[in-house]
Amino acid sequence: MPVTIYDIAREARVSIATVSRVLNNSSAVSEKTRLRVKKVMEQLNYTPNVIASALTKKSTLTLGLLIPDIANPFFAELARGVEDASSDFGFNIIMCNTDYSSDKEATYISLLKQKSIDGFIISSAYYNDQNVIELLKANVPLVLLGRDIDDSEGLPVDVVVSNNVKGGYIAAKYLIDLGHENIACLLGPPRIKVNLEREKGYLKAMEEAGLKVCPEAVGYGDFKIDFGFKKTLEILKGPCKSTAIFAANDLTAIGAMRAIKFLGLQVPNDISVVGYDNTMLAEMVDPPLTTVNQQMRKMGYIATELLIKRIKGERGVGEKIVLDTELVIRKSASKCKNVDIL
Amino acid sequence: MPVTIYDIAREARVSIATVSRVLNNSSAVSEKTRLRVKKVMEQLNYTPNVIASALTKKSTLTLGLLIPDIANPFFAELARGVEDASSDFGFNIIMCNTDYSSDKEATYISLLKQKSIDGFIISSAYYNDQNVIELLKANVPLVLLGRDIDDSEGLPVDVVVSNNVKGGYIAAKYLIDLGHENIACLLGPPRIKVNLEREKGYLKAMEEAGLKVCPEAVGYGDFKIDFGFKKTLEILKGPCKSTAIFAANDLTAIGAMRAIKFLGLQVPNDISVVGYDNTMLAEMVDPPLTTVNQQMRKMGYIATELLIKRIKGERGVGEKIVLDTELVIRKSASKCKNVDIL
DNA sequence: TTATAAATTGTAACCGCTTACAATTGTCTT
DNA sequence: AAGACAATTGTAAGCGGTTACAATTTATAA
Incomplete structure (x- = not known):
């Protein structure tokens, strides 16, 4: 017809x-x-008819985006950047929510391969993601977004991330400069590399300041509000006397703030909180959250641009782009009042 | 290979x-x-190879999702429901952000047609969306999600929405029952039909209660924080003596709360606020926002299911599904303190 | 046992476009 | 004006499936 x-x-x-x-x-x-x-x-x-031409040319002008959950504002921002770039270059995006499941991820990958998509943008990669390794071995064009893998078995990968070590460092440093000495640290899952990096930055700042970290005040969790809430209760009731909390994402930080309020304490007067990501939630909560900004939309855009240029053969593979992070100071952290030593 | x-x-x-x-x-x-x-x-x-089979079968097992902006939590929730259903039925979703632009929408539509997608899920439809009308005329499978159109020229359409008239009604009624008499109403763009409906519900509640609406206290805007902020300042400085504000979405409500605080007033003690949507933002803000719940994820899911069944020929066209709305009471609205009459 | 219908399998054209190679046309030299 | 070469255009074979129709095999009935 x-x-x-x-x-x-x-x-x-x-x-x-x-x-x-x-x-x-x-x-x-x-x-x-x-x-x-x-x-x-x-x-x-x-x-x-794109389909017909794809049959011989192999190119569908379509990319697959794998993220854990689009309902999470962090990933929604990334996705927006990805879609913006795609649209600018005449590509389309197939969106897939993996729900942090490696199996779901694998299922989507094989489905998308059948559909002859031109490349993958993967933001759900774990520390050592077998799905990703396999794609790399098969030489499928792909870019890792926001999350690096640890071992690509020597294969070249494109990666767009932000400076997590710096992020962790400036967050902790800021709290230290405010006079805090017992600073707790709530991290996401350790199998996501960014958490290790943020922790590294945190530890570096602590060490530089000659502060010791209380082991019970550092914990891995799942990046959700509930984890922030529970872990914070635990910490504040524990032996560590933390006066400040650094949370490795905004949701966890929000959970921490709730726990603090739940205990009848105030943010930041009694306990200071610093988050990570600078999602739109950060400016919504009360008090507005001081947090480490990641340029999420830009990350998504750049990653996609990189991928498309590679697909078009305009560049090679194996680039690692690290976007800058910076602290956005709002109202959730203030000078430490319980400075014992002084 | x-x-x-x-x-x-x-x-x-x-x-x-x-x-x-x-x-x-x-x-x-x-x-x-x-x-x-x-x-x-x-x-x-x-x-x-799906592409090869698509060439003869015409079906790509792919749907196009048109939303204004995935970074908006409301649409992110819808999108999540859409993707969940797609995944359950073996389909994939191409996500497109139209940025409220009819032109962008048209561009995406023609692009997706070239890619032989099986159907459209459209959540960006205006009151009278020409793009949609044309698709209907061309008999392209499509479902309208969250937003109805006004005139489909007699053509059958599937629509999944929530009960906006009821939503507006219960929001206003709640405020009225709290003793408020001067209730402002901040609406989104009038070319989006839901706003007319929510207004209708609001007006109905006011009328039933024998209250008159102050013309300056009702205004259309753009569903964004900034509009809520500015319009609220305007209203509170104006002649209407509003003691409560009903905003047609959460973002606008948050803007309103900011304006109230900005003027040195308190929510809800001085001015009560009720929002609409019940996005995750509602429970983040301070005070937590009393708001009308829409079952966004469910809407997305049902719409997609409907579309897929139609594509598979398991059902006809022309259904309108209206999901229930209800009020989620939090802390942003309270009894009216300035009741002149008593 | 044989004719006949039913079940299974194969042949080949087609979906709409790309591209290697051949054929044709045009241009430039001398 | 003829030959050599470049520019343009056409022919036909795919790409990886689907499917109408023909061919073959198997089951059933007389």
Whole structure:
């Protein structure tokens, strides 16, 4: 029913090969016939069938985006950046929510491969993600977004992340400069590499300041509000006398703030809190959350751009781009009042 | 390079037609050969090429999702429901952000048509969306999600929305029952039908209670924080003496709360606020926002299910599903203190 | 046992486009 | 004006499946 290349060929009195040539603006077409063909395409309101061309060209102008959960504002921001770039370059995005499950991830990957997508943007990679390793081995174009893997078995990967070590460092440093000495640290799952890095930054700041970290005040969890809430209760009731909490994402920080309030204490007067990500939630909560900013949308955009350029053959593989992080100071952290030593 | 139907045929010593038959589990294959073919498919780790089959079957098992902005938690929730359903039924979702632009919407639509997607889920439809009308005329499978259109020129459409009139009504009624008489109303763009409906509910409640609405206290805007902030300042400085504000979405409500605080007043002691949507933001803000709950994820899920069943030919077109709305009472609204009359 | 219907399988055209290669046309030299 | 070469266009074989129709095999009935 729809207009095909044959219809155009017939009307323009040329072969379908020629029509195909003007479609792909190949040089080997005289200006005269090119114009004639284009005119017919206009008249008949022709749009080429991407599926048909994909069958031979292999390219579908479609990318797969794997994220844990689009309902999480962090990933929604990443996704927006990804979609913006795709749209700018004429690509489309198939969105997949893996729910932090390696199995779901694998299922999506095989499904998308069947659909001949041109590449993957993966933001759900674990510390050592077998799915990713396999894709790399199969030489499937892919970029890791926001999350690095630890071992790519020597295979080149493109990675776009932000400076997590710095992020952890400046968060802790800020609290230290405010006079805090007992600073708790709530991290996400250790199998996600960013947590190790943020912890590293935190530890570095502590060490530089000659402060010891209380073991019970550092814990891994799952990046959710509830974990922040429970772990904070635990810490504040424990032996560590923490006066400040650094949480490795905003949701956990929000959970921590709730726990503090739940105990009848105040943020930041009694306990200071610093979060991570700077999602829109940070400015919504009370008090507004001081947090480490990640340029999420930009990360998504750059990663996608990188991938598309690689697909087009405009560049090689194996780049690692680290975007800067910085502290956004709001109201959830203040000077330490219980400085024992002074 | 990848395994094709020919490889399977050769190994299983059958024709490609037979392989295709077991692929589509057509009945006309003997159990014996079916098993043999399946075994070979396993051994060779074969996955059929969706693109190739799409060329003849026309179906790509892919749906297009048009939303204004995935970074908006409301749409993120819808999208999550959509993706969940797609995944459950073996479909994938191409996500498009239209940024409230009819042109962008049209561009995406034509792009997705070229990619032979099986149907559209449209959540960006305006009061009278020409893009949608055209799709309907072309008989493209489509479902409207969260937003109805006003005139489909008699063409049947599937629509999944929530009960906006009721939502507006219960929000206003709640405030009225708390003793408020001067209730402002901040609405989104009038070209989005839900706003007219929510307003209708609000007006109905006011009328039932014998209250008059102050014209300056009702205004259309753009569903964003900033609008809520500015309009609220305007209203509170104006002649209407509003003691409560009903905002047609959570973001606007949050803007309103900020304006109230900005003026040195308290929520809810001085001014009560009720929002709409019950996004995750509602429980984050201070005070937690009393708001009308929409079952966003469920809406997305149901809409997608409807669309897929239609595509599969399991049902006709022209259904309108209205999900219930209810008030979620938190802390942003309280009894009216300035009741003049008493 | 044989004719006939039913079940199974194979052949080949087609989906709409790309592209290697061949054929044709045009341009430039001498 | 003929030959050599470049530019343009056409032919036809895929890409990996689906499916109408024909061919073959098997089951059933007389």
